[in-house]
Amino acid sequence: MKYHHVLSYVSRTLWAMDESKLDDLVSVLAFRAAGHAFTAEEIRARIGDPQPAKASTNGAVAIVPLRGVIAHRMGAMDESSGGMSAERFTGMIRQAAADASIGTIVIDCDSGGGTIAGLIEAADAVFEARAQKRVVAVANAWMASAAYWICSQAHEVVAIPSALDRCIGSLGVFMVHLDLSEKLAKDGVKATIIRAGEHKAEGNPFEAPSDEFLADLKANAVAVKAVFVKQVARARGLTPAQVVAQYGDGRAFSAPEAKKVGLIDRIATMDETIGRLVGKRSGGALQAEEMAVDLAASDDRTAETVLALDDDARARRRRLL
Numbered sequence: 508m509k510y511h512h513v514l515s516y517v518s519r520t521l522w523a524m525d526e527s528k529l530d531d532l533v534s535v536l537a538f539r540a541a542g543h544a545f546t547a548e549e550i551r552a553r554i555g556d557p558q559p560a561k562a563s564t565n566g567a568v569a570i571v572p573l574r575g576v577i578a579h580r581m582g583a584m585d586e587s588s589g590g591m592s593a594e595r596f597t598g599m600i601r602q603a604a605a606d607a608s609i610g611t612i613v614i615d616c617d618s619g620g621g622t623i624a625g626l627i628e629a630a631d632a633v634f635e636a637r638a639q640k641r642v643v644a645v646a647n648a649w650m651a652s653a654a655y656w657i658c659s660q661a662h663e664v665v666a667i668p669s670a671l672d673r674c675i676g677s678l679g680v681f682m683v684h685l686d687l688s689e690k691l692a693k694d695g696v697k698a699t700i701i702r703a704g705e706h707k708a709e710g711n712p713f714e715a716p717s718d719e720f721l722a723d724l725k726a727n728a729v730a731v732k733a734v735f736v737k738q739v740a741r742a743r744g745l746t747p748a749q750v751v752a753q754y755g756d757g758r759a760f761s762a763p764e765a766k767k768v769g770l771i772d773r774i775a776t777m778d779e780t781i782g783r784l785v786g787k788r789s790g791g792a793l794q795a796e797e798m799a800v801d802l803a804a805s806d807d808r809t810a811e812t813v814l815a816l817d818d819d820a821r822a823r824r825r826r827l828l
Contacts, residue, residue, distance in 0.1 A: 517529070517532075517683060518682070518683050518684055518685040518712065519710075520622055520682070521622070521623050521680055521681075521682050521727065521728060521731060522620065522621070522622060522623075522652075522680060522681055522682065522683075523620050523621065523622070523623055523626060523652040523653035523656060523679075523680045523731075523735065524576070524619055524620030524621055524622075524651070524652050524653060524677075524681075525619040525620055525649075525651035525652050525674070525677040525759055526681065527619070528576075528619030528620065528649075528651070529683075531619075532576055562599045562602070562603065564609070565781055565785055566785045567608060567609055567610040567611065567785070568609070568610070568611045568612075568613055568781060568784050568785055569603035569606065569609045569611070569612050569613070570613045570615050570781070571596070571599045571600055571603060571612060571613070571614050571615065572591070572596075572614075572615045572616075573591055573596055573614055573615065573616040573617075573618055573654060573657060573658065574591050574615075574616070574617045574618055575590045575591050575617075575618055576590040576591070576618070576619070576620075576621045577590070577591050577592075577593050577596075577618055577620060577621030577622065577625075577626070577629075577653045577654060577657075578590055578591075578592065578593065578621050578622045578624070578625070579592070579593050579594055579622065579624035579625035580592060580594055580625075590621070591618065591621075592625075593621070593624070593625030593626060593628070593629045593657075594625055594628075596629055596657070597625070597628050597629045597632045600612065600614075600629070600632040600633055600636055601632055601636070603636070603640070604632075604635070604636035604639045604640055605639075609640060610640060610641065611640055611641040611642070611643065611784045612636055612640050612641070612642045612643070612661075613642075613643050613644075613645060613780065613781065613784065614633070614642070614643070614644040614645065614657075614658055614661060615645055615647055615777065616644055616645060616646055616647060616649070616650045616654050616657075616658050617646075617647050617648060617649050617650075618649055618650065618651070618653070618654035619649050619651045619652065619654065619674070619677075620651050620652030620653035620654050620655075620677065621652075621653045621654075622653070623653075623680065623731055626653050626656055626657065626735075627734065627738070629657045630656055630657050630659075630660045630738050630742075631660075631738075633657055633658070633660035633661060634660040634738075634741070634742055637660070637661070637662055641662055641784070642660075642661040642662050642663075643661055643662065643663045643664075643665060643780065643784065644657075644658035644659075644660075644661040644663070644664050644665070645664075645665045645666070645667065645777055645780055646658070646664070646665065646666035646667065646670050646674070646675050646762070646765075646771065647667050647670075647777055648666070648667055648669060648670035648672070648674055648762075649670075649674045649675075650664075650666070650670075650674065650675050650676075651674055651675065651676060651677040651759055652677040652678065652679065652680075655675065655676055655677065655678065655739070655770070656678075656735050656738065656739065659738070659739045659742050659743060660738065660742040661742070663772045663773070664770070664771045664772050665771060665772065665773050665774070665775050665780050666762035666765060666766070666771045666773075666774050667762070667774070667775070667776050667777060668762065668774055668775070668776065669762075670761065670762040670765075671761045671762060671763075672761065673758075673759040673760055673761055673764075674759060674761070675759060675760050675761070675762065675764075675765040675770055675771065676754055676755050676758060676759045676760045676765060676770050677755075677757060677758065677759040678732075678735060678736065678739065678750070678751075678754050678755065678756065678757060679732055679735070679756065679757035680728050680731050680732050680735065681728065682724055682728060684710060684712075684716055684721070684724065685712040686712060686714075686715055686716060687712045687713060688712075688713060688714055688715050691713060698711075698713035698714070700713065700714065706720075710724070733747070736750045736751060739754070743769070753768050753769055754768060754769070754770055755768065755770075762774050
């Protein structure tokens, strides 16, 4: 794979990623495409842990990692490059939710986002786990775009105090289209596209894009963003319009800013969060009453609102008692 193939991959992909992280991704892909290899320390410095992350437990608390670039089945962005498979993350969440010895799931998130495929399923897995367990997501420290899409589905979203970069939120999607036609013309290179099908090879980098093509890309991005916003809204107890208005419409926030606008529910270290959760009663049924007290103390949502979101879980708990 050559560098122009890397750029082609980036330009053909719709990203749910904080744009500041795309440069890091491109640099890693280009370096690997040229046949080079980063050391583990270099990869960690750029985009995260070079080893495939694994779930762990602390008492009745399952800790599920969500780190680096998120992609459906990784492909070129394999987990050894610091990425995270959305498919594998979904599997870890479902496994923890089905484990009777686990009472709480904590998502340990440090990700600037990724690609679209697999996100709906991952978000649904987290949301569905709420009926069986208490689910808490921690921004440790990045939780942007695709990562927030997934983590917003938890009962509670926490950010560590040092998440002071604007690394939380960034609700939106984007695509980069490369138009190399003018550069090729200056270099004396002419590309001829032979096509069968009116829209075949539409958006290739060798021709200037048509207005129709760009409008189609925009419409697709708007449609995907609508799904993103709808899933965030259902989990956070807001309407889609409120999510757009309150959550920055593509802007990322620091932890204090995120707390102020309601993107997160509290600010605490990972150790503080785990310590708070380990001390709670465990079991397969969600401890909805305890969760409501915690959330009501940490944001403007009332205990009644939180409990209403989990009526089914509380009914199941009563049947178990």
